[in-house]
Amino acid sequence: MIHGSSTSPIAFQWDTWYESVGGRTIQIKEVDEYLRQIREFQYPRFKGEVNPEKTTFANNQEASYHIKDLARALGADEVGIALIEPSDIYKGRHVTEPFAIVVGQKMLWREFQQVPNERSAIECLRVYFTLGEVVIALAQEIRKLGYACTVEHPIGDSDVLHVPLALKAGFGELGRHGSIIHPTMGPLFRLGSVITDMPLASDSPIDAGIAQFCDTCKACRIYCPADAIPDERSPEAGKDHLGNDRYMVDTGRCFPYFAKDHYCSACLVVCVYNHKEWARDFEGFKTSLFPDLQLKESPKPVDPETEKHWYPQRKR
Ligand code: SF4
Ligand code: SF4
Numbered sequence: 001m002i003h004g005s006s007t008s009p010i011a012f013q014w015d016t017w018y019e020s021v022g023g024r025t026i027q028i029k030e031v032d033e034y035l036r037q038i039r040e041f042q043y044p045r046f047k048g049e050v051n052p053e054k055t056t057f058a059n060n061q062e063a064s065y066h067i068k069d070l071a072r073a074l075g076a077d078e079v080g081i082a083l084i085e086p087s088d089i090y091k092g093r094h095v096t097e098p099f100a101i102v103v104g105q106k107m108l109w110r111e112f113q114q115v116p117n118e119r120s121a122i123e124c125l126r127v128y129f130t131l132g133e134v135v136i137a138l139a140q141e142i143r144k145l146g147y148a149c150t151v152e153h154p155i156g157d158s159d160v161l162h163v164p165l166a167l168k169a170g171f172g173e174l175g176r177h178g179s180i181i182h183p184t185m186g187p188l189f190r191l192g193s194v195i196t197d198m199p200l201a202s203d204s205p206i207d208a209g210i211a212q213f214c215d216t217c218k219a220c221r222i223y224c225p226a227d228a229i230p231d232e233r234s235p236e237a238g239k240d241h242l243g244n245d246r247y248m249v250d251t252g253r254c255f256p257y258f259a260k261d262h263y264c265s266a267c268l269v270v271c272v273y274n275h276k277e278w279a280r281d282f283e284g285f286k287t288s289l290f291p292d293l294q295l296k297e298s299p300k301p302v303d304p305e306t307e308k309h310w311y312p313q314r315k316r
Contacts, residue, residue: 026262078189
């Protein structure tokens with residue numbers, strides 16, 4: 001049994017979270033419909049019978065390859081495996097499974113051409129739903145192989161923290177905006193996990209120079225309408241998987257804005273890593289190089305001497 005550590009955050013509760021910012025004010029019928037489908041159609045399928053006959057593999061690496069192939073075939077855009085540690089578990093929760101299979105699915109850049117906006121909010125929920133289908137189907141396949149597992153749905157109230165697990169599983173690096181930046185998917189993707197006692201080989205974190213790039217780029221900080229993204233790394237925020245002090249996003253400033261204005265997402269769309277491959281959408285749709293930010297309140301003039309569209313020059 002692995003228990004959450006004393007320094008882990010408490011489990012995420014959407015209702016409490018909305019109450020803390022004065023109630024849920026985002027009312028979009030497509031969002032509500034996805035939430036209903038997740039609650040009524042997906043939650044009942046989290047559990048299932050485990051096949052008493054176990055399938056064995058030549059070794060743990062072979063088992064991992066098999067699981068990753070399965071996850072991709074079921075619709076994952078990225079998949080990695082991490083060993084679960086107490087710091088990966090929410091405070092007060094405990095799990096028996098030692099491995100997390102972390103899956104990611106891209107959100108479509110064309111839905112983030114104007115933010116904050118209903119379309120980007122709907123896209124977040126669409127991917128919560130489709131990624132939910134991936135983790136449910138993957139769990140069913142693992143049970144057919146004879147191994148117990150638990151669905152950790154992307155929408156929240158899970159036992160494990162998807163972000164540190166995804167960092168250990170090699171998804172990318174932690175950006176200044178507090179989200180993972182994947183070397184090719186950028187920051188616009190969602191995460192879910194299946195945790196299991198199936199013996200697997202774990203992946204390793206990567207160093208693609210992304211965290212280092214964040215030390216000179218400040219685009220997300222400049223555009224954040226809530227002034228929630230910091231200028232400097234904070235030693236008190238703990239270390240990232242590369243041993244750097246983390247940037248500590250001020251959630252007390254971000255959440256009220258995020259909750260009231262279509263889940264904001266400004267920091268994700270201005271992130272330079274979106275532009276690397278995305279002059280066209282993943283599915284070939286022509287999109288603009290830079291999104292149209294429609295903020296209810298103009299961003300405060302953070303670093304006023306820095307030009308708005310300035311990014312550091314660096315060969316990659
Ligand atoms: S979601 Fe919006 S308010 Fe929150 S950190 Fe990002 S840009 Fe700032
Ligand atoms: S916008 Fe720049 S500083 Fe912010 S996370 Fe992206 S690369 Fe890092």
